[in-house]
Amino acid sequence: MASLSSYVDFSQPSLWLSIASILFNPTFWNIAARSEYHNKTLTRLAGGNALYGCYALAATIFCLGLVRDAIYERALRFQPAHPALLGFVPQALAAGLVVSGNVLVLTSMWALGITGTYLGDYFGILMDEIVTGFPFNVTGSPMYWGSTMSFAGTAIWFGKPAGLVLTFVVFAAYSVALRFEDPFTAEIYAKREREQKAGSKKAK
Template identity: 70%
Template sequence: MSSLLDSLPGLVDFSQKSLLLSATAIAFNPTFWNIVARREYHTKFLTRTFGGNSQAACYALAITIFSLGLVRDFLYERALRHQPSHPALEGTVPTAAGYALVALGNILVISSTWQLGITGTFLGDYFGILMDSMVTGFPFNITNAPMYYGSTMSFLGTALIFGKPAGIFLTGVVLLVYLVAIQFENPFTSEIYAKRERARAKTGGKKGGKKVEGKKEL
């Protein structure tokens, strides 16, 4: 482990500002949407901004999150172009593995969005737009966070396609940020649905299921 850490400065050029910008964008996006979504849940400030229309407010946040994802991806690609390549990551096999990872990652992300819909994907729970039942079909029968893991796979695949060790390093940052986000998001989202069930139990209403994961990070 120590030898790997000693060799890391030779594999990744930490003097490049583009690397720092990319890492910052990676960490910023989930932090941003978690703060905004929780504030919306507690204060409804976005819904009030859109005249009480929670659907429109959710779509506005969705557009913002998607746009931030595009910026993050641009900064990631630019950072890779400024980084040194490594012979072990060049050649047919690493490149083919990279394209396969990107393809599989996109399948997880796109199929998740298809299953959840726009509001289910982009934090509709925090706007009071709850799903009727828990999503159990593909890809949620594989993992409870297919979007996050699919996005991580795409980052790693891109790193292999470019043949850049820095991409693997930034993929580690992506995975770490997502794992932290999951620890904050899943319990909070579960409590939103549990609260609905408690309210239904009091009124004798029909019970429904719950959706645990449904966040988008492109």
């Protein structure tokens, strides 16, 4: 039975560069968003305009995502393929994962808008209410899991086990990020609700 190293070339620098970019992105945007929330760092850099600061962060995150995806695709080129991942059934599965993943990502962006997608809550740009319709009635984090599905689908499409290893890194990175993001975001909205209740009591 072939070992993992037979189908994953760990000596390729592109593989490690891909791992680094996958881990860097959520780390970067969480640090940047926390810095904005506590110190208004990006708002100050944007001349005191929170919306412009959020747009700048959105553009940065989007570009970093393109770079990460390009590095991932390049890493797969230098990795061996596995026969079990080649053929009609794996290709159909791959296509299904990529299409489904992109549906989750794009529909969540449509539902949230730019500021809702790209951490506008940390800038004080809060949504009127929590989005509960599709795709958020399927998963609470459609952007993350849709992206993970696309990584897996791409790995299978090219028949590269190394891509599945990298997909696991994506899954792990997003899982850790959510442990920080979800409670923090929930507290931001809970704080607004407390302030609104306190304000309504004073008005009475």
